[in-house]
Amino acid sequence: MADGKRVIVVGGGLAGLAASIRIAEAGVAVDLFSMVPVKRSHSVCAQGGINACNEVARQQGYSEYQHFDETLIGGDFLNDQHPVLEMTNWAPKIIDLLDRMGVPFNRSHEGYRDLRLFGGSLFRRTHFAGATTGQQLLYALDEQTRRFASEGKINMREFWEFLWPIVEDGRCVGIVAQDMRTMQIQSFRADAVIMATGGCGLVFGKSTNSVICTGGAASRCFQAGAWYGNPEMIQVHPTAIPGADKCRLMSESARGEGGRVWVPSKKGDTRKPKDIPENERYYILEERYPKYGNLVPRDIATREIFDVCVNDGMGINGTNQVYLDLTHKDPQYLTEKLGGIMDIYEKFVGDDPRYTPMRIFPAVHYSMGGLWTTYTAGDYQPDAPLTEHKPGNEIPVGTEPGLGLKMGAHNNAMTNIDGLYAFGEVNFAYHGATRLGANALLSCIFDGLCNGVSVVNYVREGDQTPASNLDPSIFDNATKQEQDKHDKLINSTTNASGDRSLNPYQIAFELGEEMNSASTVVKTGPGLEKCLSKIEELRERYTKVELGDGAMWTNQSLSFTRVVGDMIILGEAIAKAGLLREESRGSHYRTDFPERDDKRFWKTSVAKYNASSGKSDIEFVDVKAGLVKLRPRNYGKTDSGPQKTEKETVGAS
Amino acid sequence: MSEAEAYSFDADMRKANRKKAVAERSVIFKIKRCDGPGKPTRWESFKVPIKEGANVISSLNWIAANPVTTSGQKTTPVVWDSNCLEEVCGACTMVINGRVRQSCSCLIDEYAPLEGDTMTLEPMSKFPVIRDLWVDRARLFNNLTRVKGWVPIDGTYNLGAGPKESHDHQQMRYTLSECMSCGCCLEACPQFTKEEDESKWDTSFIGAHAISQARYFNEHETGKKLKSDRMDTLVGEGGINDCGNAQNCVKVCPKGIPLTESIGAIGRSATVHAFKQFFQGKK
């Protein structure tokens, strides 16, 4: 490009692709780094849909502003309010754009975009493309990216792993990355770097996330000085299919259609489920919640299932699994109503859920927390925060761009490091303590499209020295730093003791087990302290880790072993912030502090890496609010009754 | 049974295997290994304990943590490509017991139900091997560029909604849009052959995957604007006419995409395109 300015985007999911397209379109060269061909990014796994106000809902009293209000209450007011307002205002336009890109959104019989109900709202505001909305959106952006790549405006670097952000005088000027095939480590200059690297499900061992969702890239930025916001806010979905390799989501509609959750009453009963008579089954939710039974809200279901398995040890055959039973229903009916998910279960588990009870367990699904980012607030500045918005109330603010965020302000979605941005799931700002279903796709694309403009402006208008004019030694040193780390790991293959406790897969496994049991659904002070000491032990062992493969070509073990160290560091921040947040809010539930404590904790937990101790320091800073007044998160008081509205509020898709 | 499954080979046999699967058993994994391009290939066997619900991925994970062959030889963890493990990303495609499929959805119970049964894992044969089971499918994505697989929108600015579309038309397009570029159709295609020379990619057979995607974009009101360009490619060397109608593609497609219908549809477009070109075209 004429001015020689370049932007690096790390991650090729929805956020990274949206950013790349927006920036390339503005005429700034983009280098797009991804560990997988971008079409295979984790965004493909999203199913449910994408929220946006639409004409039908609007004429029934819905508005962008109400979407905004819903997102805040959903997030238990831990969200940064201004970016959320801007995002919900953009939402309908984002849908239009995706529509123009050719996303096959489901259609009504008249040919308009079809809509479905989703959690946290009484209005149909969720647009969808079958049961694979994430896949369809990602493909649309992938196609546009391919178009720009074919025109030379986006330089694709697929199968490259991000290793380190190059920070010079508090400003990010490039990255170090490694070609996962040739193992070549190289520094790349950039006038701005966007992290769009998604979540960190693998820290918890098995999750609903893809295998690249280690949080490794975010952890490396964290170690390089970027702050990490609300690390403890991890969303756990109540019903997933536990697999030998990962957990796959099982839609909640199974319970809606009459599914019953149970375990054998007798601990360790090894009989087949069909052989266990009715009076020897413990219907967990029906017995504990006679009124709502299996249709209790998601967070309760998640906690109870967890409690029965982890605390009481009553899971099937002593494992962390319970039955989700639909076998009392007519198979034909099930095929009609739940055909899609029946097939998924059958394909991956091998049993037909029409005849054999499904075995499910809650699973880590999404990280609301992420790299801490800042912004410049837009023009909407009410004199005082507003109370709850209800349909029909006057809408206090318009929908034109620039009301929530100042459009194009250099620091929108920028981390505490100048020139280092965080977009999508790795940006902590939007979802607070719990994300509403079908808001994830929105926040990813919004970040790319809206805040991509900020990146362009920062690169073009900023008075910083262009990266291309910086001293090469900065980049050479960064390469060397990473090469040394790499070589140290390679060298661990010689004279290896073979000690099982130093096996990286073993360390990762133990980390996952510990994080999953102590820092997800139900947390306690002592549990988190134990978790932190376990992490300490793992960290100690990791310093002597022994790599199993010394190859200098396509060494996946090396990549994995390296990221295990980063996961340990991130895990520590997650557990520590959870320990220090002595309240219950959204997904964060402490049995020893079961109430929300706004006085002490209506605050963002900000983790800062302490390089000397190798651990995180947690600070609590005020949430950036001012638009909407804090109120109790109480879905029960809405007109439709508690279970109908709340059951969909946790978890996406 | 879903459409995709109904098409897949040996569905009944695999179902029967599930029923007779022995609970605690060991299965031998025979894996074709290669340290890198140009390096010799070798076979290594691993004895893997199989637990309930095990699939190829979990078995490979086990081998990664215990890389010792059946003859007691210590070796390196097997390298393979994977990501979502839900059969929507397409990454973990490989040749299992001789036929191509995703390894994440490949349950051991369906293939090796008894103690000592063997699973054979090989990399896809139509793409260059990077290492072990990991192949370089860049050509597959290049083929999407060949057919200009995108909708040529004016830009990302707010210009209102896209074209209206009927319910049935959307359903048809949705079926095509589920393609995850896994490459099963290419691996099973007798006309799609391995081509390591990148300069020959643009004249080598493009395969069902890109043909179907071309149809997908031709069917969109705005995507149609590039139809003529797409057809120029598809009537050229390595285009639609190289199809030999073996129709393996549709049989192995894990998503049940009607690839052979796409081939027929593009065939018709090609006929029309050629006549148009002849009687009123530029050249």
Added chain:
Amino acid sequence: MSDNAGPIAKHHFLMRRLHSLTGIVPIGVFLIMHLTTNSTIAWGGLNSRAHGEGWMNRAIATFQHEVSFINNMPLLLIIEVTLWGAIGFHSILGVYYAMSGKGNTGEYKYSGNMRYTLQRLTGYFGVFFIFYHVATLRWGWSFLVPGGAVWSHEAASSTFAAALQGSTDGFTGWGLLVAVFYFVGVSGLVFHFANGLWSAAITWGITISRPAQKRWGVVCAGLGAGLMVMAWASVVGFATLDYDQAVAVEKAMMDQPAHAELEHEIEAGSDTAMVDQQDVDG
């Protein structure tokens, strides 16, 4: 496409579609006519106007009559050369295209895949067979014929039977081989045509939906089955034909000098009396 690409690449689409087209017109159409003519040896007995008494004699006569008719066509050589050209074009391109694929029926035992491979095998074999067939029977390369029979259009049945049987008095070992070769050859070509017709409908975009492809498949299979019966009937008919009997019938027909002229008039239907005449002659 690069400018220095060969003619096949340069006119890729045209070549491909001509390849497809020539398989149907003229080759496929000719195949249907050829098999119809040849199979008269099996059903020509139905022809009550044939020069012969008894089923077999009438069959021999009918066949001879058809062959004579063809040989009396004006500009026959042009028709022949066109046909040879089309077959040559279809064969050379076909072999060239077929070489670009690599069958995999070992791993993927689907019926469509089997047909794909069979289409190519029958193509290769068909080229060989047609060459032998035309060279020995049309160009008179009798050194390739066991027993050295030379085909004559004036003694069509007998000379063909001799070529198939390896001698003028019954089967020899080599003759049996030729007969089997013919059997396999024509079967393969019939399959090749029927399957090609099915696949051409997809190539040209005539059948798109799966049900349409299936329905057209049934039609092609039906046509193929019909042609196959004719093909087998022809081969079996000539392979089991009694040489002397055929010679006798042919001789009788040749002894009718006015034969050809009469025939034309009968064809035109101008004089029904001639029909009686012919019957008497027979």
